[in-house]
Amino acid sequence: MQILMTKAAYGRVADRLPASAPHAEVVTAVSADTYECNGRPIAVEDIDPEVVWLSLDSFADGTLGHLFGRLMKTEAPRWTQIMAAGIDNPMFRSIMEKGVRISKSSAQATPIAEYVVAHALSLQLPIQAQADAQRRHAWERTPYRELGHTRWVLVGYGNIGHEIAKRIRPFGVHLTVVRRNPAPEPLADRVVGLADFRAAAAEADVVALACALNDETRGLCDEAFFRALKPGAILINIGRGGLVDEDALKSGLDRDQPAHAVLDVFATEPLPADSWFWDHPKVRVSAHTSNSGDGNLARGDDLFLENLRRYLAKEPLLNEADPSEVGLRLPERA
Numbered sequence: 001m002q003i004l005m006t007k008a009a010y011g012r013v014a015d016r017l018p019a020s021a022p023h024a025e026v027v028t029a030v031s032a033d034t035y036e037c038n039g040r041p042i043a044v045e046d047i048d049p050e051v052v053w054l055s056l057d058s059f060a061d062g063t064l065g066h067l068f069g070r071l072m073k074t075e076a077p078r079w080t081q082i083m084a085a086g087i088d089n090p091m092f093r094s095i096m097e098k099g100v101r102i103s104k105s106s107a108q109a110t111p112i113a114e115y116v117v118a119h120a121l122s123l124q125l126p127i128q129a130q131a132d133a134q135r136r137h138a139w140e141r142t143p144y145r146e147l148g149h150t151r152w153v154l155v156g157y158g159n160i161g162h163e164i165a166k167r168i169r170p171f172g173v174h175l176t177v178v179r180r181n182p183a184p185e186p187l188a189d190r191v192v193g194l195a196d197f198r199a200a201a202a203e204a205d206v207v208a209l210a211c212a213l214n215d216e217t218r219g220l221c222d223e224a225f226f227r228a229l230k231p232g233a234i235l236i237n238i239g240r241g242g243l244v245d246e247d248a249l250k251s252g253l254d255r256d257q258p259a260h261a262v263l264d265v266f267a268t269e270p271l272p273a274d275s276w277f278w279d280h281p282k283v284r285v286s287a288h289t290s291n292s293g294d295g296n297l298a299r300g301d302d303l304f305l306e307n308l309r310r311y312l313a314k315e316p317l318l319n320e321a322d323p324s325e326v327g328l329r330l331p332e333r334a
Contacts, residue, residue, distance in 0.1 A: 002027055003308075004049035004070060007036065008057045013301050020309040024051075029063040048076040051311065052100075053304055056083040056107070056296055072098065079311050081304045085109070085160060085291075088213050088240065093326035102321040103307050106159035107300040111293025112210075112238050113163035119262040119284060120168075120206050123234050124150065148172030153204040155197065155220070156211030156239065157185065159319065164208060176200045178211075194220075202228045206236065207258075212325065213240035221245060226252030233258045238290045241266040246277075253282045264290040 003021065007028040010017075017024065027037045027047050035042050052071045058064040068091055071077050079101040082092070085108055095102060126142035133140045151174040154161050165175060165187040177188040178197045185191050192200055194216060201207050207229070211217050221235070221244040229235075235258040237244055246267055252258060262284045263277065269288055277283050307317050323329060 001025065001051065001312075002047070002049040002076065003051040003053065004029070004047065004067060005053040006055055006058045006061065006063055006067070008061065009053060009055040009301070009304075012297065013305060016305055017308075020305045021312060029058070029067055032062060032066050044070075048074040050076045050078050051308065052077055052080040054080055054082045055304070056105075056300055059083055068095075071095065071100065079103070079317070081105075081307055083107075083300065085158070086212050086240065087321050087325055092321070093328065096321070096323050096326050096328055101317065103303075103317045104319040104321055105300060105303065106319055107296045107303060108291035108293070109159040109163040110295060110299070112160050112290045113167050114293070115264065115286075115290035116164050116208050116210075116236050116238060116262075117167045119236060120208070120234060121147070123260050123262075124205070150174070150205040151203055152176070152206045152208065153178060153197075153200050154188075155179075155207070155209050155217075157188075157191075158210070158212075160238070161210045162187070164210060173206075176204070198225055198228050201225065201233075202230060204230060204233055206234045209235075209237040209239040209243050211239050211243070213242045214325075218242050219245050221249065223248040223251070226255075226257050229257040231256045231259070234260045234262065236262040238264045241269065250276065250280075253280065258282075260284070262286075264288055 001023065002025045004027045007030045010026055010028045025037060027035055027042055027049060030036055035044065035047060047070055052067060054064060054067055058067055071080060072094065077100045080095060081103045083105050085105055087102065087104060092102060124147060126144045129142045148171060152168060153176045154164060155178040157177050157179045169175060169187050175188045176190045176192060177185055178192055178194060178200060180193065182191045182193045223245065226248050229252065249261060253261065260282050264286045265288055271277060271285065277285050303318065310317050
């Protein structure tokens with residue numbers, strides 16, 4: 001069996017790989033046009049991997065497109081571990097149309113959850129008011145509503161949503177999870193479907209968007225949503241920019257519906273320099289970087305090796321994507 005990955009990724013897992021795949025032939029992408037097998041150059045026509053690992057470093061070093069090209073041009077690929085948590089990029093539909101299984105990444109869930117919680121707490125606690133008082137040399141009390149008296153609505157409950165819930169529940173918040181399957185969830189006080197999202201959000205102090213962008217969720221936060229939102233609420237979007245009607249958000253901010261918006265994703269990325277978001281006093285902008293924790297590579301390596309073991313043992317894969325997530329029907333399996 002041949003496995004294709006970046007040279008950097010192989011360097012990180014080489015000593016552990018034999019435990020998962022002792023007989024694998026590893027082909028590494030050294031650069032855009034150069035590949036090696038066992039440390040020696042290999043001709044492109046000899047590359048026909050059954051497994052392709054599209055690791056995070058393939059995006060950073062520019063080899064992602066070439067690994068994707070190899071995957072699409074050869075016949076052997078059966079499974080790929082990707083670096084992304086979401087699969088709305090058209091390349092992933094192309095992969096699944098070819099009949100290749102995809103496992104999504106959960107490596108970024110930890111830093112994204114930390115981003116969400118840190119921003120929410122910094123806006124709910126009177127940190128800015130205390131800093132303002134310090135600048136004025138004013139000895140003032142700064143009363144505030146305790147976190148345990150607040151209500152959160154979390155839209156989406158995949159790996160990211162679960163990590164957010166794990167971090168906020170110890171504060172005693174009331175948590176409503178919005179997802180397709182409204183079955184009970186131990187970390188949530190309530191679980192509802194998308195049809196009940198607006199009613200749940202109307203009671204929320206914090207609404208966090210951690211769901212995929214698809215036909216059901218596009219424009220989820222529209223004019224009607226913002227008009228129903230509790231004045232003073234906080235909106236945090238780490239999902240996709242298309243979840244939010246940005247014009248409706250701008251109008252809502254004028255009414256304090258929401259009072260603050262923390263946005264890591266936008267309809268247009270990179271965000272244009274003349275966008276109103278940059279200078280709006282109620283908006284926090286980050287450049288789709290909530291996932292940039294320093295533990296992503298290590299978690300991604302662990303996930304690939306565990307899924308490789310499962311793949312070879314014919315066990316269920318972690319985070320396997322369903323073809324319906326890219327608009328395809330589930331193929332019949334022998």
